[in-house]
Amino acid sequence: MKALIAMSGGVDSSVAALLIKNQGYDATGVTMKLYDNDDIGVKKENTCCSVDDIADARAVCNRLSIPYYVFNFKDSFNEEVIERFINAYENGSTPNPCIDCNRYIKFERLMRRMKELEMDYVVTGHYARIEYDETSGRYLLKKAVDDSKDQSYVLYSLNQEQLKHTLFPLGTLNKSEVRNIAEKNGFINAKKHDSQDICFVPDGKYAEFMENYTGKKYERGDFVDKDGNVLGEHNGIIRYTIGQRKGLGLALPEPMYVCAKDLVKNKVILGKNEDLFSKELYAEDINLISLKEIKEPMRIYAKVRYNQKAQPATAEQIGDRLRVDFDEPQRAICKGQAVVLYDGDVVVGGGTIV
16 A cells, blocks of 8 residues: 655654554655745745755655655645635634645645555644544544644544545654654654744744735724724734734723724724623534534534634534534634534534634
8 A cells, every 4th residue: 555645844744654654555755845935935944844844854754765755736835725814814814724734735635646646545744543433434533642732623624535545643642652753763853843833924923924925015994992982003904813912002991802803994893801702603614524414403512723622512504504502602713713523532523613
């Protein structure tokens, strides 16, 4: 069986390559070239998919005596990830580009290349598990054993065909075990730090990135309270996300938070912390994994952001939409983020919050 291993130059994908080779697969390493640093306004090699990362991935493949290639996916990444990211912010949403990268690049574009090369599997260093359920006849996506590293939230868009041709060798390991394996095998990146930021906005200044990338200047406007009273001037509506308190640049008598954005009037609405809580949401562009459809209201646990603990709720499918009612109000549910549903450690599915 032939496996194509997506290698970022980090320790996780490197150990995934080692484990897959040791399991007897005919392994090939590949790094996806997603952008040039000059394209995103970064001068030094401190982002994933940089020249340094390519060198690290190649060094690991040389050590494992497996072939290594670099695939140029810059056009696809620009269209499917960066432009979606910008469009979401411009339309008042809060995007998750890691989900789009997994959906459109790793498990669509790369899998298409895998099949063109007549290989059997795409392998990544994600912390998650895939199992086949004989009873339902469906492939299941499950949380990783290491709950602190679990990445199932950003993988909810995987469909049955993709799950069938994907391997996650790290799903049953802890991060400390992965680093130990890398050190024992003399990998150059055994102690390399994990990348934390959005890869194409490594300094976290996404508004500046958008202005540099698009050449646009986002107009200033008013901060207002829920009654429409003007509280001050904002620096462009894209600079603010739901739940934000810091960085508003206002001297207010009490803490206030971004509660909503009025794109038509270019206003950012501020309120109190309690104004951020809500019990229900709707999601579209849904993908269900453990079952074909939710035929009746279903008790589940749900997450509305990556690092949130899953919360008890009831999910209902209404046509092509999901309605999720939480037992307790949730803070700062953001349009554009994903809601992911869990039944124990099994991912039921998810969608984009609208």
